[in-house]
Amino acid sequence: MSNPVYLALDVPQLDAAKALVEKVKGHIGGVKLGLEFFCAHGTHGVHEIAHLGLPIFLDLKLHDIPNTVAGAMQSLHVVEPAIMTVHASGGRAMMEDAKAAAGENTKVVAVTMLTSLDERDLERTGVQGTPHHHVMRLAELAQDSGLDGIVCSGQEVKSVHKQWKDGFFVVPGLRPGGKATGDQKRVVTPRQARDDGASVLVIGRPISRADDPLQAAREIEATL
Numbered sequence: 001m002s003n004p005v006y007l008a009l010d011v012p013q014l015d016a017a018k019a020l021v022e023k024v025k026g027h028i029g030g031v032k033l034g035l036e037f038f039c040a041h042g043t044h045g046v047h048e049i050a051h052l053g054l055p056i057f058l059d060l061k062l063h064d065i066p067n068t069v070a071g072a073m074q075s076l077h078v079v080e081p082a083i084m085t086v087h088a089s090g091g092r093a094m095m096e097d098a099k100a101a102a103g104e105n106t107k108v109v110a111v112t113m114l115t116s117l118d119e120r121d122l123e124r125t126g127v128q129g130t131p132h133h134h135v136m137r138l139a140e141l142a143q144d145s146g147l148d149g150i151v152c153s154g155q156e157v158k159s160v161h162k163q164w165k166d167g168f169f170v171v172p173g174l175r176p177g178g179k180a181t182g183d184q185k186r187v188v189t190p191r192q193a194r195d196d197g198a199s200v201l202v203i204g205r206p207i208s209r210a211d212d213p214l215q216a217a218r219e220i221e222a223t224l
């Protein structure tokens with residue numbers, strides 16, 4: 001089985017980002033580039049990281065009207081990402097159009113509820129119910145919209161996997177035992193998420209901010 005760990009490369013300098021990937025590359029399965037990286041380096045930066053030879057997950061969490069999101073997906077064909085994200089709360093038409101506009105080798109997955117939020121945060125945005133209920137509802141919508149899978153926390157992935165047998169599940173908010181959670185609220189260990197059905201494990205700061213990123217990546221790999 002290939003390594004499910006995608007390193008979240010939330011590093012502003014391109015040279016530092018490339019050096020980090022070179023260092024840990026034998027112990028990860030892919031690289032996740034998000035807003036911080038893309039706003040600083042755009043498609044040029046994505047190409048530079050892609051040249052290092054690992055699959056690219058472009059996590060831009062697109063959320064706009066269907067026509068705009070479809071246009072953005074088309075513009076991003078040039079970087080041929082293996083995985084891309086849109087927000088499930090953008091609705092069915094937006095997700096359908098995003099999938100139709102994506103490159104044929106790109107999996108499109110929908111962010112359900114950010115792992116930095118808990119039930120109280122949900123309530124404050126006017127949504128009633130538990131995170132579990134909210135994620136299950138948005139997962140069903142993403143599936144009905146023809147997407148490949150969703151992004152959810154490790155606390156929901158087991159239930160989602162039962163409901164959507166062949167779905168592709170991306171799980172961030174992962175912390176090896178005892179590591180600082182920072183801004184993440186719905187957290188599990190990488191091993192727990194993998195055992196519960198995650199297809200991709202997104203891990204950033206536990207590797208990128210470790211005193212020794214290579215050792216941190218090796219230790220995580222050894223738990224899987």
Ligand SMILES: O=c1ccn([C@@H]2O[C@H](COP(=O)(O)O)[C@@H](O)[C@H]2O)c(=O)[nH]1
Nearest residue numbers: 008034113114115172173202203204205
């Ligand atoms: O719900 C979500 C969706 C995306 N993310 C992204 O994953 C990484 C997590 O980084 P850590 O340093 O391991 O916390 C980050 O790039 C987020 O943008 C998420 O955390 N939660």
